[in-house]
Amino acid sequence: MSVADQAPRFASPVDQRMWSERIPAPWWILGLILLLLPIVANNFWLFQIMGWTFILGMIGLSLMFLAGYGGMVSLLQMSIAGLAGYMVAILGPSGAANVSLGLSWWIVLPAAFLIAALFATMCGALAVRTDGIYTIMITLAIAAAFFYFTRQNYSIFNGYSGFNLVLPPKLFGVNWRDPLPFYYLSLACAALCYGAVVYLARSPFGLALQGVRDNPRRMAALGFNVTAHRVAAYALASVFASTGGILLVWQNAQIAPGTIGISSAIDVLVVAVVGGMRRPLGPFIGAFIYVLLQVFSTDILGFFGFSADRFKLIIGIGFLAIVLFSPDGVLGLWDRWRARMAARKAATTGGGA
Amino acid sequence: MNAPVVSSRMNVPGAGNASSGNALELRGITKMFGALAAISDVTLSVKPGERRAVLGSNGAGKTTLFNCITGDFLPTAGLVRFFGEDVTVFPPHERIRRGLRRTYQISSLFTGLSVMDNVYLACCGVSRNRFSLVRPRPDDALVQAAEILVEAVHLTADKDRLVGELAYGQQRQLEVALALSGAPRFVLFDEPAAGLSPTERAELVTILTSLPAHIGFIIIEHDMDVALRVADSVTMMHNGRIFKEGRSDEIESDPEVQELYLGGGHAHH
Numbered sequence: 329m330s331v332a333d334q335a336p337r338f339a340s341p342v343d344q345r346m347w348s349e350r351i352p353a354p355w356w357i358l359g360l361i362l363l364l365l366p367i368v369a370n371n372f373w374l375f376q377i378m379g380w381t382f383i384l385g386m387i388g389l390s391l392m393f394l395a396g397y398g399g400m401v402s403l404l405q406m407s408i409a410g411l412a413g414y415m416v417a418i419l420g421p422s423g424a425a426n427v428s429l430g431l432s433w434w435i436v437l438p439a440a441f442l443i444a445a446l447f448a449t450m451c452g453a454l455a456v457r458t459d460g461i462y463t464i465m466i467t468l469a470i471a472a473a474f475f476y477f478t479r480q481n482y483s484i485f486n487g488y489s490g491f492n493l494v495l496p497p498k499l500f501g502v503n504w505r506d507p508l509p510f511y512y513l514s515l516a517c518a519a520l521c522y523g524a525v526v527y528l529a530r531s532p533f534g535l536a537l538q539g540v541r542d543n544p545r546r547m548a549a550l551g552f553n554v555t556a557h558r559v560a561a562y563a564l565a566s567v568f569a570s571t572g573g574i575l576l577v578w579q580n581a582q583i584a585p586g587t588i589g590i591s592s593a594i595d596v597l598v599v600a601v602v603g604g605m606r607r608p609l610g611p612f613i614g615a616f617i618y619v620l621l622q623v624f625s626t627d628i629l630g631f632f633g634f635s636a637d638r639f640k641l642i643i644g645i646g647f648l649a650i651v652l653f654s655p656d657g658v659l660g661l662w663d664r665w666r667a668r669m670a671a672r673k674a675a676t677t678g679g680g681a
Numbered sequence: 682m683n684a685p686v687v688s689s690r691m692n693v694p695g696a697g698n699a700s701s702g703n704a705l706e707l708r709g710i711t712k713m714f715g716a717l718a719a720i721s722d723v724t725l726s727v728k729p730g731e732r733r734a735v736l737g738s739n740g741a742g743k744t745t746l747f748n749c750i751t752g753d754f755l756p757t758a759g760l761v762r763f764f765g766e767d768v769t770v771f772p773p774h775e776r777i778r779r780g781l782r783r784t785y786q787i788s789s790l791f792t793g794l795s796v797m798d799n800v801y802l803a804c805c806g807v808s809r810n811r812f813s814l815v816r817p818r819p820d821d822a823l824v825q826a827a828e829i830l831v832e833a834v835h836l837t838a839d840k841d842r843l844v845g846e847l848a849y850g851q852q853r854q855l856e857v858a859l860a861l862s863g864a865p866r867f868v869l870f871d872e873p874a875a876g877l878s879p880t881e882r883a884e885l886v887t888i889l890t891s892l893p894a895h896i897g898f899i900i901i902e903h904d905m906d907v908a909l910r911v912a913d914s915v916t917m918m919h920n921g922r923i924f925k926e927g928r929s930d931e932i933e934s935d936p937e938v939q940e941l942y943l944g945g946g947h948a949h950h
């Protein structure tokens with residue numbers, strides 16, 4: 329008997345069921361848990377662990393969109409997120425009053441998304457001319473250049489010190505940086521981004537992007553401009569990264585070159601690979617694992633007698649284990665476990681059918 | 682400018698005058714792979730609605746010729762005109778959007794997609810919906826166009842199956858459906874009948890002969906039977922060059938061709 333593939337590489341563009349029927353039961357349960365989490369979780373869990381998970385998940389999601397659907401592994405997503413975050417700090421109010429423009433949020437937010445999308449499009453136009461390892465190299469090079477630029481540029485990026493006191497606007501009289509509002513804000517953004525990716529995967533654009541990943545030559549012979557499609561994917565993915573980036577500045581109330589350093593760029597890749605790149609849920613799972621390890625590394629490492637700054641060691645070992653044992657990340661492990669359970673069940677009930 | 686080296690047996694009236702009036706016109710197309718000339722100095726014109734068969738032994742350069750026409754490869758030298766427009770250096774998608782279509786000798790399909798989605802994708806490629814971020818509704822015009830195409834190649838019963846699970850013959854039929862999406866004006870079929878059963882061949886011949894009259898095509902075909910039934914004219918290639926052209930009936934009775942093709946135990950009639 330064949331082991332059913334839990335994650336179809338493509339989804340059908342036409343599904344005639346109601347949207348509510350299409351969502352399987354486990355999702356309703358997960359949604360309910362996330363909505364009701366504040367009843368049991370303390371502020372540290374809501375703000376630090378879950379908030380950060382959602383943010384990192386969204387930035388990882390933008391990579392998943394490019395890599396999983398488009399076959400383009402970009403190390404730029406943290407830079408794009410960081411640029412959106414920087415724009416919020418530069419255009420809006422911040423502690424660095426001599427640099428920040430202090431514009432109001434309804435100009436700042438659209439401008440941040442737009443500028444980040446322009447940057448992503450330009451970088452994408454450079455990167456899509458390369459393949460595989462060269463895409464990784466060129467995007468890493470751009471990420472590094474951007475990092476050093478922000479460190480040395482004082483007139484726009486305020487150099488080494490960056491920006492502090494970057495706070496979210498007090499819309500509806502709510503302080504969105506309080507743990508509970510921030511939890512719901514980041515949850516809503518993450519859910520929206522996740523839903524958008526799931527939806528887009530089956531739109532003509534998303535379907536074609538997956539076609540470009542699998543057989544670019546055939547796509548061109550069907551009338552698709554493969555290069556334009558890839559560049560557009562970079563632009564689209566920037567929206568998810570920017571959402572994460574803006575929330576990240578608000579969560580930290582500051583942004584500095586360190587936020588967008590090389591190691592952060594690589595962390596995004598680690599998050600997506602550990603969680604699984606084939607489905608939009610992967611990066612969120614990866615982000616959750618990453619955040620848990622990072623936050624509790626002191627305890628874990630202390631238990632084994634290492635110092636806390638060795639946390640990267642755990643991440644590294646985990647990354648290695650995942651890459652070696654499950655190229656599809658944690659979600660891939662889960663798929664295989666379910667397939668094995670299903671096979672065992674079929675063997676006990678179905679007999680020699 | 683290249684001399685119009687059109688074979689004397691060419692049955693294209695007015696081939697000598699201006700490019701206008703031809704669906705496809707090739708002049709002096711040469712393609713080198715390193716030192717190997719896969720095709721050399723091929724000059725050919727096909728009228729709108731004309732159906733041409735290209736015959737030739739393995740490695741004669743037939744597929745390479747198609748690749749130069751579609752832009753999969755740029756020719757080393759020569760000129761490609763499509764409905765009068767010089768498309769020699771156009772990228773493939775620009776030619777496709779002008780009404781050129783092709784099939785591949787080795788099926789080039791999206792095996793992880795359903796039959797319907799393959800055809801739907803092909804329909805999107807030649808429409809403005811290429812970049813649409815909105816999922817189609819079941820009554821979407823492109824979805825319906827795709828359904829008609831699936832029907833035309835007799836795959837309706839399997840339209841929701843993954844292409845990877847289809848039988849070989851069905852994949853070949855799908856390959857044809859992809860080439861008929863949108864509003865094709867000229868189609869290049871690369872051995873669509875290869876490996877098909879006699880029944881499937883007959884079906885293919887029906888599909889090809891019942892195409893709207895304004896759609897011209899070139900078909901590469903080893904089976905003389907199929908070739909002569911669907912084509913009005915024949916071009917014979919050997920070692921990257923055209924060595925004979927003519928109407929199907931002329932070619933069929935040509936002694937040289939008979940020796941090459943019909944004498945070699947190739948035919949079954």
Ligand SMILES: Nc1ncnc2c1ncn2[C@@H]1O[C@H](COP(=O)(O)OP(=O)(O)OP(=O)(O)O)[C@@H](O)[C@H]1O
Pocket residue numbers: 714718719737738739740741742743744745746786
């Ligand atoms: N991409 C390529 N790189 C190098 N050589 C090539 C390439 N494509 C084709 N060739 C060579 O060009 C010549 C013509 O090949 P082509 O595929 O056009 O022949 P064909 O007439 O289609 O043959 P067949 O009947 O086997 O399909 C062959 O010698 C082939 O090896």
Ligand SMILES: [Mg+2]
Pocket residue numbers: 743744745786
């Ligand atoms: Mg060939």
